[in-house]
Amino acid sequence: DSGVTQTPKHLITATGQRVTLRCSPRSGDLSVYWYQQSLDQGLQFLIQYYNGEERAKGNILERFSAQQFPDLHSELNLSSLELGDSALYFCASSVAEVGRDTQYFGPGTRLTVL
């Protein structure tokens, strides 16, 4: 158990819909990262938050957004869903300091868009 929790575990929805994925980081970790894992694209970095502020952006679509709340949990919002958005979405957390940069991953949310 990494200490990172993600809900829900599975999500099935239809094209055009909007969903919210939730992540709670390990105790003491200030930084949260979101990754998308699909069969054809591998593991892609989406976005990072540090103590409530966006720190880095990767290959995140404009239809996707995220935020980190004062209690440090994070939500990833996916809207106008398309079939191609079906994937595993992982959250990871870390302290994000020199020498303390190991990321710990949650179990993931499997999104299926029908």
Added chain:
Amino acid sequence: GNSVTQMEGPVTLSEEAFLTINCTYTATGYPSLFWYVQYPGEGLQLLLKATKADDKGSNKGFEATYRKETTSFHLEKGSVQVSDSAVYFCALRDTSGTYKYIFGTGTRLKVLA
């Protein structure tokens, strides 16, 4: 930009065989390097890491050495078991100050009894 190149899989071995999974990287500076393992239906687990040149990370019989001169971080295990069947990901911590990771494409390992 920074990148990670990993050998293509799948890799199929017999139990007790020697394992090598190649990983090379491109980066400015000296990034931390990681190997993660993903068992079927699960998330990624940290297997080992190295933070500077010539460091050797090791865990559960797996080893990898940070080679600056060849920009490599190859994963090795002397004797694999069926339970090692999983997907292995090489990653580096981006050196731009964001602490995000850049992952290789993953290598699927299948160990046969």
